[in-house]
Amino acid sequence: MTPFAIDCPVQIAFGAGTAARVPDLVQDPVVFVQGSSGAASDPVLQMLGDVACVIRCTGEPSVDSINAALETLEGIAVGTVVACGGGSVLDTGKVLAVLAGSGTRLSDDFSRIDPALLNRRADVRLIALPTTAGTGAEVTRNAVLDVPALGTKLSIRGRALFPDHALVDPDLMAGAPRAIALHAGLDAVTQLIEAHTSVAATPFTRALTAQALPGALRALRDVVAGDRAGWPAMAWASLASGMALANGGLGAAHGLAAVLGARLGAPHGALCGRLLVPVMRANAAAGASSVADCAAEVADVFAPAQGGDALSGLAAWMTEQGLPRLADYGAADAMLPDLAAQGRAASSSQKNAVPLPVETYVTILQAAL
C-alpha cells in the first residue's frame, strides 16, 4: 500500500440540531459572518445573542471584500469568527480568522501574507456552520478568492484555515431555494466522484467517497424534487466530499470550473455539474478504470436513456432541471482553446484520474457548451 497522510484537525459535530451547540463554543468578542439573505443564518445569530460585529457577504469573496471586512474589524480583539452560510461565507470567515488583528491587507497576489500566519493562527477561534450542502469548505484548508485584477480565482492555503469546529446541521440547509440545492448538490457529487477517481486518492478518501456516493446521488435527486428527507444524506455527502478532497485532490471538472468561474462569473456548482459527465466520459475513454465504479452508481439512481451510456440518465436529468450550459453564461467556441489550456494547468487538474491532452479539454468544454 502506498504511504499516505490523513489531515483533518476540525472537531466535527454532524446531525439535526447540532447548530444549537454554537453558544458553548465561542469566546468573546464574536464576529458573525453570514450571506446576504440571512434566511438560514439569522436563527444561529439569535442563538449567539450580542455579537461584536456582523459581516454580510454579498457575493463570492474577493481581495476587495476581504480588505473591506478587515477595515470593519479594526479595533476589535476578535475572540471567535462564526461563519454561517454557503461556501463564500465560510471562505470569508476562514480568511478573516487568519488575518484579523494582524494588520495585513491583501494584495492581488497575496504576497503580503506572512506565511507563518497561514500555518498557525493567533488566538482567534473559527467555527463553521454550512447552510448549503455543497462545498465541504468547513473541513478544508483553503479559501478561494476572486482576483479581478488578474481575471482569475486564487486559493489562500494553509493549516490555519482549517476551522476549529464544524457544526454540520442538515436543518440549516433544508430551506435552500431549488437552484441552490441543485448547484450545491452537484458540487458535492462532483467532488465525491473526482476525489474517488483522483490519482492522489487514498484508502481513507476512497472509504469516504465509496460510502457517500450512492446516498449522495439519491439525496440530490430527492432534495431537488423537494423531499426534505434527503437533507441529512446530502449534508453528509458534502462533509465527506470536503474531507476527501482535502486529503486526496479532485480532477479536471474542478480545474476547468476554477477558470470558468473567474472568467464567466458563473456559480461553481453549476459549472461542476455541467462539466462532470463530459469529464467522466473523457477519463473513461483515456483508460481510467476507477470511473466505471462511479458510473455504475450513477446509472443505479439515474436510469440511462435507451441506447445511452451509464451517464446518460444523469445528463438528461440535469437538462430537465434546467441546469444552464456554458453558453448560457457567455462562453463561446472561440474562447475554448484558451480556457482548455488554463483549465488543464489549474491545480485541481493535476490530480485528474488520468492525464488528458489539451485537445481533450477542448472536447470536454465543447460537450458542455
Ligand SMILES: [Fe+2]
Ligand atoms: Fe467544488
